Amino acid sequence: MKPFDIVIVGGGGAGLYAAMEAMKTNPALNIAVLSKVYPNRSHTSAAQGGANAALGNKAKDDTVEMHIFDTIKGSDYLADQDAVDVLCSEAPKIIRELENMGTPWSRLEDNTIAQRPFGGAGRPRCCYCSDKTGHTILQTLYEQCLRKGVIFFNEYFALNLSVSGSCSNGLIAMNMKTGKVEAFPAKTVILATGGYAKMYWNRSSNAAGNTGDGQAIAYRAGIPMKDMEFVQFHPTGLRKSGLLVTEGARGEGGYLLNKDGERFMARYAPEKMELGPRDLVSRSLETEILQGRGFDSPAGKYLHLDLTHLGADLIKSRLPQIREMSMNFEGVDPIEEPIPVRPTAHYSMGGIDTDNQTRTIMDGVYAAGECGCVSVHGANRLGGNSLLDILVFGRIAGRTAAEEAGKFRPGTISEAELNEQLQEVRGGMQASGRYERYGELREELGQTLALNVGIFRESSLLQKGIEDIAELKERFKKVRIFDTSDVFNTNLMQVLELKNMLDLAETVAAGAFAREESRGSHTRIDFPVRDDAKWHKHTLTTLVNGKVTLGEKPVTMGRYELQERTY
C-alpha cells in the first residue's frame, strides 16, 4: 500500500475531527481513517448529556475562567492547568464550529444554543441536543468527513504499531472482511480509539468494543500510559446492564433516593445535592448501599433515580432516550416510577501520555480523546467535558500531525512482520488439550476489577486484584478461538480485545496499588485523604521487558493553588 501521511485509528469524535482538521491544514496530504466499526457506530454516539462551553447563552455571567476553575477543581487538582486552559478556551469556538457545520443543538428562546446545568459546574454551560448530543455530533462529523472525501478503512482491527528504534513505521491492522493482516506504512499515526472502562465488563456503561485497543497498542510499543488508576464510576448505571442514565436526568431535576425515600445527597453535598461531581456522587451511592440503605434485588443492591415529579411532558421532550432505555432494559417507565440505579464504570481518565499538542514520546505517534491523557480531567472528569475533550484535542491532533508529517519518513513494514502478526493472532485456533473460553475470562476480569479495583480500594484488595489479573493472563495463553474462518471473525476479534484489556488492567491495578492516597475517583480506604506532599503527581506505567514499570510526571500548575475540594 502507498504510504500515508497520517493514519488515524478510530472513527469517533476525536478521530473524525482529527481527519477533518488535517485535511483543512494541508489538503495535499494522504490521510486514512481506520475503524473497527463503521464510524457512525462509534461510542461517541452514546454520550447523551452534552458538551461544556462558556458561551454565556443561558447564564450571561459565565466565563471561560469559571469553566477552567471548575475543571481544575473537579480534577482534584491533578489536571495540568495549561492543558485545561486550552480545553476551556477553545470550547466556545469549537461548539460554534460544529453548529456552523450543521449539528442540531437544542435552542433557547432567543434562538441561541441551549445550555443546561451539569455536575460540578458553577453555571449552566452544558450545550446539548435533547439527550442525543453525542449521537448528533458524531453524525455531523461523519457527514462532513464524507463530504470532504476522507478515506475510510471501515471494519479494520488495529493490531500493533510497527516500530524501528524510537520511530513508528506505521500501523498493522486486520481487515475483518477478509481476515488479512495488512500494512499501513505512515509518517504519522493518531490513536483515537476511545476508553478502556469496558474492562469492568458487566459493571461498565461502555460499548462492548471500548477495550482500550489504542492504549494497548501504544503500551506494547513502549509508550507510557498516564494516570491509568483513575477510572470514573458514573453514579447512575441501570441496575441490570450497567447502561447509563445521563447526568442530564439530574440536571433536569431528578432526585436520588434511598430505600427510606430520603434524598441522601443532602448528607454528602448539601449545596449541590444531586449535581455534585461524579466521583463524590458515586461514592455516596456506594456508601448508602454498603450501609444497608439500598434496595435489594437478585441483580444486586441498588438505589432510586426518581424523575416522576418532573412530569410526563418534560421527560418525553428532554429525556426521551432515558425513558426508552429504562423501559427496554429495566421494564420501568420513569414517568410512572423511579429508575433502579447503581454506580457503573464509565470513563477512563487515564490513557496514553501526551503533551498539549497530543504528541507521545514516540516520534510521529499522537493520541487524542479518551484514548490519550493530556491531562485535562486529572483524577476526575466533569460531566460534559468528555465530548469537549475529543473535539478540542481531536482537532489539535489533526493539525499537529498534518504540520509535522513532513518531518518524518514512513517506514517500511515487511511481509515477515505481517506474517508473524498473522501467525500470532491465529495461534489460538489450533486445537489443544485443555483450553479456556474467552467469555469466562472476560467476565472474571470484570468481576475482580469491580470488586478489588473498584470505587473503594484498599491494599489487600488491590493485591488480590493484581494476582487475579496475572492469573487471568496466564490462562489467556490457553484461550481457544472456535471460529477458524477468515471472513469477519468476530470470535478472533473478541479474543484480541480481551488481550488488550488484560494488558491494560495490569496498569490500572498497578497504578491504584502504588497511589497511597485518595484523590478524585481513586479512593483508598487505607489512605482516605489526599496527600499532596507525596502524590500530587501523575502516575506513568510503561512496559519494560514484559513488566509494568511505574514512573511519575509532575503536574503543571498555573493560576490555581491547591485547595481542599468541597461541594
Added chain:
Amino acid sequence: MTLPTDQHTEGKKNVTFRVFRFNPQVDSKPYFDDYTIPVERGITVLRSLNYIKEHIDGSVSFRAFCQAGICGSCSMRVNGLSQLACTTQVWDVLAKSREPGIIKVEPLRNLPLIKDLIVDMDPLVGKMVHYSNWIDSTMPEAQMGKKEFLISEEEFLRYDKATDCILCASCVSECSILRANKEYVSPAVLLKSYRMSVDSRDSMHEQRMAELVKDHGVWDCTHCYRCQESCVKSIPIMDAIHGLREDAIESRGKNDTSGSKHAEAFMTDIEKKGKLIEATLPIRTNGVVWTLQNLLPMAMKMIMKRRTPLPPPLVKSVKGIKIFRTMFREMTEHVKQDQKSHKK
C-alpha cells in the same frame, strides 16, 4: 455466564434460536442452525446470541457494539422483522411467534450478505454520499467558530426527529422497492436528505434535489409504509418522503419529472372525480409514446386473461362530489398555508 439469574421466580423458557448461517469460504448456500437455551424474562435477543456465541458455538457471527440501542450495529431480522437485537425482548417475540418456542434470526435484506447475520453496509454509505447527505454550510469554512446561526425552536423541531436516525438499516431491509431495485435511494437516505433540506444552514438544496428527482430517487417510493413501521426509533419516515416530494414540486414545478406529473394527475383526478381515472393515469404520468410501448401490451394481455376489467368509457364522479370538493380545497389551502409558515 451472561444470563443473569434475576427474576428467577418468573421461571425460564426453553427457546430455540434458529440462526441463519453462511460462511462464504466453505458454504455453497445458506442454512439454519438451531440452538436451544433457557431464557428468563427481561433477556434481549442480543444477550441470547452472546450466550450462544460464548458457550455453545463461537463461530456464530453478528455485529454488536453499544448494546444499548444507540449505535445501530446489531440490526437483524427477528422472526422476519428487521429490528435491533439489543432492544428486542425474547419473551415479547415468543408471544407473537408463529412456531411456538422458536425464534428465527436472519440477516437484514437488501444489502449484500457477508457472513451469517452480517451484511455489507457500504452500499448504504455510497448512497449517502451520492445524495449529499450532509450540510454544506452557507458559512465559509474560514468564518466558522466565530458566531452561531440563530435557529428557532420551530426549525429545530422540523428535523429533530429525523436526526434520531442511527442508520441501523432496518428500514432498508424492510423496503419493498429495494427488493425489486437495489439502486433505489433507500428510506434512510431519503430521511437524511429531508433532514438536510429543511435546515436553513444548508446551501446545496437545489443540487441535492436535482439528484433526488432522478430515476431510483424520491418518486420511486410506493407508500407501503414498511420503513416507518419498522423504524427502531419510531421516526415518521414517510412524512419525510412526503416532505421531499412537496419540496420537489414546489422548487422544480409540477411538470418536472414523471414522478411529479404522476402526483399532479392524482390531485387532478381526486379533485374532479373524487377517485382515480386509472386508464389514463400512465399517459399523464409518462406520456402517450411510453404508455403505448411499455404498458399497452401488458394491459392487453391482462384484459385477455381477465386479470383486469376493460377500462370504463366514462368515469363517474363519486357520490357527494360537491361537498368533497369543498373539503378538498380547504385541505389544500391549509397545506399551502402550512408550507408558507415553514418557509419563514
